[in-house]
Amino acid sequence: MTAATRAEVCAVAVADAFRGDGEKLASSFGTVPAIGARLAKLSFEPDLLLTDGICMLLADVQPVSGEPRAEPIVEGWLPFRSVFDLLWSGRRHVVMVASQIDRYGNHNFACIGPHERPRAQLLGMRGAPGNTIHHTTSYWIPNHSPKVFVEQVDVCSGVGYDRAAALGPRASRFHEIRRVISNLGIFDFATDDRRMRLRSVHPGVRVEEVVAATGFELAVEGDVPESRVPSAGELRLIREVLDPAGLRERELAG
Amino acid sequence: MDKRTTVAEAISELRDGMTIGIGGWGSRRKPMALVREILRRPVKDLTVVSYGGPDVGLLCAAGKVKKLVYGFVSLDSIPLEPHFRAARQAGGFEAAELDEGMLQWGLYAAACRLPFLPTRAGLGSDVLRINPELKRVRSPYADGEELVAMPAIELDVAIVHMNRADARGNAQFLGPDPYFDDLYCMAAKRRFVSCERIVDTADFSKHGSFHTLKLNRTMVDGVIEVPGGAHFTECPPDYGRDEAFQRAYAASARDAEAWRAFRAHFLELESEEAYQEAVRAWREEAR
Numbered sequence: 001m002t003a004a005t006r007a008e009v010c011a012v013a014v015a016d017a018f019r020g021d022g023e024k025l026a027s028s029f030g031t032v033p034a035i036g037a038r039l040a041k042l043s044f045e046p047d048l049l050l051t052d053g054i055c056m057l058l059a060d061v062q063p064v065s066g067e068p069r070a071e072p073i074v075e076g077w078l079p080f081r082s083v084f085d086l087l088w089s090g091r092r093h094v095v096m097v098a099s100q101i102d103r104y105g106n107h108n109f110a111c112i113g114p115h116e117r118p119r120a121q122l123l124g125m126r127g128a129p130g131n132t133i134h135h136t137t138s139y140w141i142p143n144h145s146p147k148v149f150v151e152q153v154d155v156c157s158g159v160g161y162d163r164a165a166a167l168g169p170r171a172s173r174f175h176e177i178r179r180v181i182s183n184l185g186i187f188d189f190a191t192d193d194r195r196m197r198l199r200s201v202h203p204g205v206r207v208e209e210v211v212a213a214t215g216f217e218l219a220v221e222g223d224v225p226e227s228r229v230p231s232a233g234e235l236r237l238i239r240e241v242l243d244p245a246g247l248r249e250r251e252l253a254g
Numbered sequence: 255m256d257k258r259t260t261v262a263e264a265i266s267e268l269r270d271g272m273t274i275g276i277g278g279w280g281s282r283r284k285p286m287a288l289v290r291e292i293l294r295r296p297v298k299d300l301t302v303v304s305y306g307g308p309d310v311g312l313l314c315a316a317g318k319v320k321k322l323v324y325g326f327v328s329l330d331s332i333p334l335e336p337h338f339r340a341a342r343q344a345g346g347f348e349a350a351e352l353d354e355g356m357l358q359w360g361l362y363a364a365a366c367r368l369p370f371l372p373t374r375a376g377l378g379s380d381v382l383r384i385n386p387e388l389k390r391v392r393s394p395y396a397d398g399e400e401l402v403a404m405p406a407i408e409l410d411v412a413i414v415h416m417n418r419a420d421a422r423g424n425a426q427f428l429g430p431d432p433y434f435d436d437l438y439c440m441a442a443k444r445r446f447v448s449c450e451r452i453v454d455t456a457d458f459s460k461h462g463s464f465h466t467l468k469l470n471r472t473m474v475d476g477v478i479e480v481p482g483g484a485h486f487t488e489c490p491p492d493y494g495r496d497e498a499f500q501r502a503y504a505a506s507a508r509d510a511e512a513w514r515a516f517r518a519h520f521l522e523l524e525s526e527e528a529y530q531e532a533v534r535a536w537r538e539e540a541r
Contacts (some may be wrong), residue, residue, distance in 0.1 A: 055431045079431040080279060080305075084355040089372070110351065115384045117345035122334065126325035129353040158380035170399050174374075203351050227499030 001236070004229045005033055007248040008182060008238055009202050010142075012230045013186050014095060015040040017138045017179040018048060022137075025049045025057075025078075025092040033095040033140045034064045038242050039234060042163045055079045065245035087127070090174055093136040094173050096128060098180075100153045101139060103195050103216040105177040107132070107158030115155050128157035134166075138175045143251045144182035148213035159193035183252045184210045191219045201225040257423045257478040261526055264446040264523035268411060271320070273301040273443055275361070275407075277414030277435035278487065281307040281495055283427070283446050285415035287483035289493065292318060303407055305357065305434065307487060308503060312521075315513060317406040319347045325354035327481040329500055336507035353381055358434060360407035365440030374464060379403045402403075412442035415484045416469065417492055418461050420448040423474030425467070426458055429490040432468045439473035446476040447481040450492045468529045482530055498531060 004012075014036025018026055022218065026037040026048040038061045041048040052058050059074035062068055069211035086092060099122055100108040107128060113119030131137055135160060143146055151208065164172035180187040185201040201207055207224050230238065238248070260424075264400070265288060268274065274292075278284035289309045292300075299320040300444035305312050306327030312318050315337040327338040342349060352360070353375045363371040372391055382388050382402070391403040414435040425447050439445040447469060458467060483489075486496035486503065506516035518534050 003334060080433060083360070084358055088355065110380075111342070115349070115351070115380070121339040121342040123328070123353050124324065125379070127352050127354045127383060129377075129381050130355040130373075131378035132379070133377050156378075156380040156386070157318050163378040167400075170375055170397065171374065172400075194278045194377075 001232055002005060005249060006202055006204075007252050009170060009227050010181055010252070011035040011039060011238055011248060012234055013179070013227055014140065015043070016228065017095070017181065018093060021048060021093050021136070023044055023049070023091070025051070025086060026053070027092060027094040029095065029097050030142070031064055031243070031251045035242050037235055037239060037249055038064070038090070041112060042241075043234065047116065048053050049076075051078060054100050058183045059135040061183070062242065063242050065243050065247045077134070084130070084150045087131060088134050090135045092130050093138070093178070093243070095138045095140050096158065097140055098139045098148065098158075100148060100150045101141065101180065102153050102160060102164040103218070104151055104160035105155045105158075105180070105189055105196060106153050106160030106163060107139065108155050109152035110113060110155045110157045112154055114135055128160065131173060132159040132177070134174050135174070136178050138177065138179040138181065140179065144184040144210070144213050147215040148246065149216060151216050161181050161189055184213060195219050197221065198224050200225045202227045210223050257471075257475060257477045258420045258421050258452065259478055261287055261291045261448070261478055264288065264478060265295060265475050267293065267444055268295070268297045268300075270297055271299045271451050272410040273303065273408065275412040276302065276309045276439040277412065277433060277438045278307065278309070278484070279305045279431070280485045281500065282431070283415055283429060283433065283484050283489050283513045284309045285413040285483065286485055286487060287386040287480040288413040288415075288446065288478075290521065290526060290529055291315065292510070295522055300516060303357070303361075305354070305410060306335065306338065308335065308500070311335045314320055314338050314341035315507070321348040321350060323350040323352065323357070324400075325352050325357050328363050328387060328512055329504060331495065331497060332500065336504050339486040342508055349489040350385055350443060351381070352376070352385065353379070356381065356402070356404050357360055357407070358437065359404040360442045361434060363404060364408045365437050368406060370403040370405045373404050374401055375403075376402040396486075407441060409438065409442035410436040411444045411446070413446050413448070414469075414514045416447055416449045417489065417490065418451055418453050418458065419447055419469075420455040421452060421456070421477060422455065423447065423469070423477055424455065424473035425449060425460070425469035425474065425477070427466055427468050428462050428492070436468050436473060439469060441520045445474050446478065447474050448478045448480045450483065450489065451478040456529035460509040470533070480526060485530070485533065499536070511534075
């Protein structure tokens with residue numbers, strides 16, 4: 001089997017972000033996160049819940065490309081009305097995309113420029129404020145650049161660690177940004193002051209490249225390890241079962 | 255009571271400055287025939303409340319919106335609604351952008367006739383900065399937690415589209431998701447339901463189980479039979495989204511000329527029947 005591609009390294013990084021979640025809804029936006037969530041369920045987190053992307057909870061794992069494996073097995077019904085109940089109850093881990101993110105994990109996909117009159121209207125707040133204050137969130141950023149990793153977000157849709165801390169321990173007790181996964185590396189917030197830290201660089205990426213592509217001062221501690229590469233079994237699942245058409249390769253910058 | 259009415263009669267109740275709630279979600283089961291009728295009328299300065307799709311895009315492009323209360327506006331298969339984007343970037347209206355769950359909570363508060371409902375959603379984000387009228391409330395219990403007091407979103411008029419209804423105003427959804435249509439109706443003073451087909455009350459059970467009877471007649475003032483009334487949004491199982499037409503709609507946001515042509519072709523027509531005829535002719539031509 002050929003060596004893992006960058007997209008495949010990112011997919012297992014997403015999968016690893018779901019470790020320990022158990023019986024939670026794994027929500028994902030984007031192709032690589034969708035593969036990661038499914039890979040986690042097929043391997044080390046079999047109790048995760050997945051949706052069909054509309055409002056059915058599926059007991060089996062469907063591929064993101066190619067032919068469906070069989071008629072999906074519906075294990076539950078999750079219309080939007082129940083989605084908010086579920087996410088406010090905390091039994092969810094979402095992987096969202098970001099147009100901007102800062103050193104404390106404040107997130108923006110609402111608009112670029114001032115909110116009163118944006119230069120570019122994007123998705124809007126969507127569920128990001130409620131998601132980030134109620135349950136675990138991770139971010140997927142396939143185009144790591146100083147335009148995305150910014151000193152300050154134009155509008156804060158997802159709550160970061162400094163803003164959560166300002167709310168006090170009670171209001172912020174469900175807040176957790178577990179990982180940021182980009183096309184260059186994996187990041188967490190495991191510093192004393194909860195700043196974004198370079199956790200690992202993907203194979204073939206140098207630390208200096210990541211630092212140069214980041215618009216704020218990144219926490220870099222000692223020798224930064226390389227991101228985990230998928231095992232042969234994981235590669236087979238990604239290539240043959242989950243994404244036979246290779247949609248994952250189209251999502252990354254470059 | 256027979257609540258059957260027409261698209262024109264229902265929308266004739268709208269007045270300048272009213273707050274209108276629109277059911278459905280994104281480009282899914284939207285009361286588009288009723289929205290198109292709003293476009294035919296001079297009514298203006300509306301506050302529109304919506305989990306937005308092309309309903310919002312059309313009303314923005316037509317200059318009907320003074321204030322928009324929303325969590326997002328999307329065409330689903332086209333993630334960003336181009337007419338809404340253009341209007342936002344032109345500073346065309348007041349944007350009361352909320353977390354999606356806060357919008358539900360505001361409608362639910364209005365439905366329950368409460369002044370507000372507490373929620374954690376919005377805390378720490380810029381939702382509170384861009385909506386400075388939103389206030390916080392402290393729990394009166396031992397926890398003392400500070401929460402957002404999401405105010406009731408009271409509606410003058412709600413419009414929704416369902417699969418089936420009877421003449422008395424009971425209505426049935428047959429697709430996968432009921433969305434928030436019952437909350438829109440319960441939050442409003444006047445409530446209009448368009449539907450694919452009006453059926454005898456006794457026949458609801460032939461179409462779907464009793465679980466699908468989401469609206470009861472206390473929630474509804476007028477019922478309008480408009481087959482295809484959600485076009486070009488999806489209305490399963492009756493029909494899916496008209497993706498080709500939606501692409502043509504999205505492309506009409508390209509420039510003033512494209513939008514003028516789209517309007518002339520599909521919107522500046524005397525009735526919903528004329529619209530549907532124009533869509534049929536367009537489809538024939540495209541073939």
